[in-house]
Amino acid sequence: MVGSVLLERMHAEDDFAGIEPVFFSTSQAGQAAPDVGHGASTLLDANDPAAFAGLDVVLTCQGGSWTKAMYPAIRASGWRGHWIDAASALRMADDAVIVLDPLNRAAIDAAYRAGTTTWAGGNCTVSLMLLGLGALFQAGWVEWMTSMTYQAASGAGAKNMRELVAQMRTVGDEAASLLDDPATAALTLDRQVSASLRGTTLPTAHFGAPLAGSVLPWIDSLMPDGATREEWKGHVEANKILGLSPEVPVDGVCVRVGAMRSHAQAVTVKLTRDVPLDEIEARIAQSTPWTSVVANDKAASLAELTPVAVSGTLNIPVGRLRKLRMGPEFLTAFTVGDQLLWGAAEPLRRMLRIVREHAGA
DSSP: OOHHHHHHHHHTTTTTTOOOOOOOEOOOTBBOOOOOSSSOOOOTTTTOOOGGTOOOEEOOOOOOOHHHHHHHHHTTTTTTHHHHHHESTTOOOOOOEEEOOHHHHHHHHHHHHTTOEEEEEEOOHHHHHHHHHHHHHHTTTTEEEEEEEOOOGGGHHHHHHHHHHHHHHHHHHHHHHHHHTTTHHHHHHHHHHHHHHHSSSSOOTTTTSOOOTTTBBBOOOOTTTOHHHHHHHHHHHHHHTTTSSSOEEEEEOOBSSSSSSOOEEEEEEEEESOOOHHHHHHHTTTOOOOOOEESSHHHHHHHHHSHHTTTTTTEEEEEEEEEEEEEEEEEEEEEOOOOOOOIIHHHHHHHHHHHHHHHHH
């Protein structure tokens, strides 16, 4: 999914102009490579370290398992180019920078000048949260933050997206006759839907449980402190991307929901002081060209602050902004963004541009 979106964005932004792209595959070496306007070519073997010799940049969306196996092998072969990776495998390495240039371009430039050649895209929910609310961290206004996520099926991959639709179809098909009868009682319809979700006809091979008509309060593996790895990333990656010292605690619960694409999250922020709400809104609205503040009313929230509204766009709306009953230093917000764009592909293609700028290409 990320690779497909990345190719679309690179085409749209004319990123293939002035470069000589070579394509690799772990399973289809020798077959035709994507045609990006440079003539016909074939896929090279991504499992052969020697095949990468001579390349200036490797940009990969292959996944963490491939990175863990091939990154050290390719580096050991003597390759010294720039590695740009969507996977989480290298994010926390001391010699890697997590790239989110609208917020950490200065750190990226400094690292490049210092000789860094390993660049990692951040966790999708972390990147989206920071594009929405990173300006509050940069202003020194955040004492701590919790984020409760609503993560779409797209975050788990193409097979999971298909499984969600298949689950919805199963539920709809099995309830069709009841739904077509206006006299059907709501409880009767509910019992049928529950039977479908708990029955044996619903496909669950990829999610491991029904997602349609439900939520899954578990993403990734268990960490020693009881958090999942997805939740752990919120703290370590946010602090690394922004270079915060001392670290600002970031924690929460990551939940998979039945949206197809685009992740949303509700956050609670403990401010370091009572910052007026209009100052907060202005700081957020001015933070990046893609970030906007949505009025805290029903019509604007339903029209602009949903996965449906942002999917396929680079927009990062932030809404439901208000102070909480706990006191004037407590703020809540809701934000959403396309997990496959700013959450994955977009920082990678922009990092390729940055490498080319530094190289004078």
